[in-house]
Amino acid sequence: MITVNHYLLLSAILFAIGTFGVLTRKNAIVIFMCIEVMLNSVNLTFIALSRHVGNMDGQIFVFFVMTVAAAEAAVGLALMIAFFRNKDSIDTDDFNMLKW
């Protein structure tokens, strides 16, 4: 029998993997994809708890998380293209123009 704890533990594992990727990778697009993994693990938590509690509110939250992820994808990738045009790289080590 699958309990809600199985889903919560799985999403904790996925969130930890996403955190590791965000902190270790240097390619900005790969960091972006690791953030997507973290967002999806939170979505899984929302839906599992929504079913466990017997309430639709968690699933509506997942909708809004997806909206924010889509907006983030549009703006973030446009930023990366603009950055690549200036520096010919999207390595995060080159993102130091605001350093003083």
Added chain:
Amino acid sequence: MEIILFYLTATVAIISAVFVTQCRNPINSALNLITTFLCLAVFYVMLESPFMAAIQIMVYAGAIMVLIVFVIMLLNLGLAVKERYTHGIAGAGVLSALILFIANYFIRAGEATGTGGSVTSEVISSYGHTELIGRAMFVDFLLPFEIASILLLVAIVGAVILSKREV
């Protein structure tokens, strides 16, 4: 039967998530990310939320991943160089293991309260998941829905302005 499916899908999801963080070619990371999304869609079906599974595949594995793969191929990125900063990787590993253990502790510490709501399996099978979602979204959450549409409009305008050569 269901538990075997759960463990198989969970294994695939975790392995592909690890490959997202470890592949040197960003395209391979993107393909592994799509595999993770599909596994999560399987979980949503197992949680009796078929509409969320369809949205997961259409919006995430469809729209967002097309955008990411498009940008990767447009920028023509090469292979990532091997990471040299081992202390950074060790610190990140310690931090993510800490997150995992704290989450594990809280999950095992207690039970979810407030259970026994109105949406049970019988209600879902008699009304249909899509109708329940629509009712919740357009009755209880109408104002956040409208705010989300404004957010998307702002994101479109921002993306156009950011990717223009001269503003």
